[in-house]
Amino acid sequence: METSDLRSDLVALLNSSGVFNSTSSGAARLDAASNAWSSNSFEAVLAQMLLKILDRLEASDPSATSPSGTATTRTAATAQPTWIYPGQTAAQTAGAKTASAATSSTGTPVWVYPTPATGAAAAQQAYAASPATTAPAVAAAAAPSAATAAQALNLVDYPRPPADNGRGMHWIPTVSQSPEAVDRYVGALKAMHIKWVTFLNDGTQIGANDHLVSQLKANGIEPVMRVYTDGLRPIDGDLGALVRHYRDLGVAYFQLYNEPNHSVENAGQAPNVDRYLDLWIPAAKVVTENGGLPGFGALSPGGEFKDTEYLDQALAGLKARGEAGLLDRAWLSIHNYQGDRPVEDVEGFARFKVYADVVQRQLGRQLPMIGTEGGTFTAGPEDEPRRVKLVTDAYRYMANREPYNFAYSYWVVANAAGGGHDGAWETQALFQADGSHSPLVDALTSLDESGR
DSSP, X not given: OXXXXXXXXXXXXXXXXXXXXXXXXXXXXXXXHHHHHHTTOHHHHXXXXXXXXXXXXXXXXXXXXXXXXXXXXXXXBOOSSOEEOTTOOHHHHHHHHHHHHTTOSSOOOBOOOOOTTSSHHHHHXXXXXXXXXXXXBGGGOOOOOTTTTSSOOOGGGSOOOTTOXXXXXXXXXXXXXXXXXXXXXXXXXXHTTOOEEEEEEETTOOSTTHHHHHHHHHTTOEEEEEXXXXXXXXXXXXXXXXXXXXXXXXXXXXXXXXXXXXXXXXXXSOOOHHHHHHHHHHHHHHHHHTTXXXXXXXXXTTOSSOHHHHHHHHHHHHHHTTOGGGGGGOEEEEEEEOTTOOTTOTTTTTHHHHHHHHHHHHHSSOOOEEEEEEEOEESSGGGHHHHHHHHHHHHHHGGGOOTTEEEEEESOSBSGGGTOOOGGGGGGOSBOTTSOBOHHHHHHHHOOTTOO
């Protein structure tokens, strides 16, 4: 039996133990996962332990995994302190560490990535308004015109903000905010020399983010819209009208779907490349036809389906379907979370270098890469100086970045202070509800455009 078969069985065990439920809403799945871990569910912990054992077997014998690119989860040795990723509390991290350490020859904790029901996407699902159900789905959209099917854009021809320094930030994780919150935090971003901002739009809803986009553009910041959907499903409503409206306001980049290699974005099912392409292709055609640039990805660095394998198969799948031309005006959204790794580590911040190898091999050229989520988070305030150094090192790197490496974005500027609903993000927010802010704010404010 291949390890991929064992992994599928373990994922099924996690489903049955209540770690996630494919029929529940995003908020319910998040609550179920939290309850399962807090009660130290024997089945969930055992499954996680066995998954870690499979990781070590596959690392020592790559042939053990399926040639079709079956989902694999990576781990790597790390030293104290414990570094966590979006969606995990310190308690959840400690519980996962206990299971992980049991498979380590040294007893040293291993890296902890978001579990299927606790990634960024799961929490964001709880924030979205109910999507429209009466409008037609994107799948019936017309094919791109001859004008949009012309030669691929050169990297230098993609839109960029004035005085571009490659510094980005993920906006408040809700689909709309008050004008007061927009004005306050756009001002804060400008003071930190931020030039790219990723924000969430509730599906094809038009109007709720007009003030935000207008303020970003007025302050020389490039907006990147993530068209929010509750996982991988057709985008309801008039996507073309959305793109035209926000293109007129200055939005060029539209991210379609999020972390498709993560089970939480697949209603608890195992990630599947064909399912993703079935949805992305028609949506990308609509975006392109209406003057926008469709985003491909963004892949999770800790998804059940290994990110590099997923990207490789997805690009190959586009070519096999005769749809590679959609990438002529597309870009790759990336989530280069770094943990406690230095900026040169390709398993962290420098993940874009591995993606670049895959893209070059498949396409013979590069795609623009825009980091829409990133950063590193610690379990306690005593580790804050280290976190500040790691994140500022990443921003410094962007001063002399690769031509395809457009932006690096920290997750997240504010949460409750800007109207966010989920306390899980509060320790990761730069601005707190009590009026305080992270030392990272001061560090970025004092970091000049040259990275010094």
